[in-house]
Amino acid sequence: NDLMNTATSSSGEAKRWALGLLHNFIGSKKKLNQWSTLYEQIMKRHVELCIDLKNHHFAKDGLHQYRNLCQQLDPASLEVVILHLLDLTEAQAGAARSRVLEGAALITDLDQDSESPESIMLSTMTVEGDKERSTREAVVPWLKFLWETYRAVLELLHKMPKLEKVYHKTCEKAFKFCQDY
Numbered sequence: 660n661d662l663m664n665t666a667t668s669s670s671g672e673a674k675r676w677a678l679g680l681l682h683n684f685i686g687s688k689k690k691l692n693q694w695s696t697l698y699e700q701i702m703k704r705h706v707e708l709c710i711d712l713k714n715h716h717f718a719k720d721g722l723h724q725y726r727n728l729c730q731q732l733d734p735a736s737l738e739v740v741i742l743h744l745l746d747l748t749e750a751q752a753g754a755a756r757s758r759v760l761e762g763a764a765l766i767t768d769l770d771q772d773s774e775s776p777e778s779i780m781l782s783t784m785t786v787e788g789d790k791e792r793s794t795r796e797a798v799v800p801w802l803k804f805l806w807e808t809y810r811a812v813l814e815l816l817h818k819m820p821k822l823e824k825v826y827h828k829t830c831e832k833a834f835k836f837c838q839d840y
Contacts, residue, residue, distance in 0.1 A: 671712065678708040682717050685724045694732040698725070699739060706744045710751060713804050718744065719811040726815055734821045741812055741825055745832065748808045752801040759797050802840060809833040 685698075685705060702725050709718035722741070729736045809829060816826040 674708055674712055678705070678712060678714065678717060681705040681708065682721055685721050685728075694729060696733075696736070698728060699736045702740045703743050706740060707747065710744070710747050710804075713800060715804055715807040715811065718808065719815075722811060722815050726819075730819065730821075734819070738822055738825050741816070741822075741829075744808060745812065745829065748801075748805050749832075752798070752805045755798045755801040806833075806836065809836060 681701060681704060685702065702721065705721050706718060709715070709721065722737075722744070725740060726737055809832065812829045813826065813833065816822050816829070819826070
């Protein structure tokens, strides 16, 4: 918790450092025969940092390491961590999308909107507008992260009959994502 407090209150470099430490701990081979509920809390913190930094590679690898650790003793813990990951990622993607929509709704009169020189230059060189650019810059990275999360979870759970319900729920969410986007 102290590590997380220093990481969240300071720069992104501290967050990357904290994520690296947690990732190394999760991947450590010393603890494979010992299980504790503390690992679930550590994994949740790991997932939160992965989401903050949009690092789907560490999230995927951490989930695989955690599956190896808990699949025999407590597979329900893996389910909790996966649902936590999916909920946070979907919330971030939804928040990014709503921020873009709110930003577009704030512009009521285009004559009163003063454009920056950069936006005027960009508008002459590209055919896409500010809305498309802001969508691409703010929403698309979160949508890619969400898609990579779905793929990682489905890959992780496809041969785990104990977590078939989570696999089914994730399949439905991924299918809905495909329909929407």
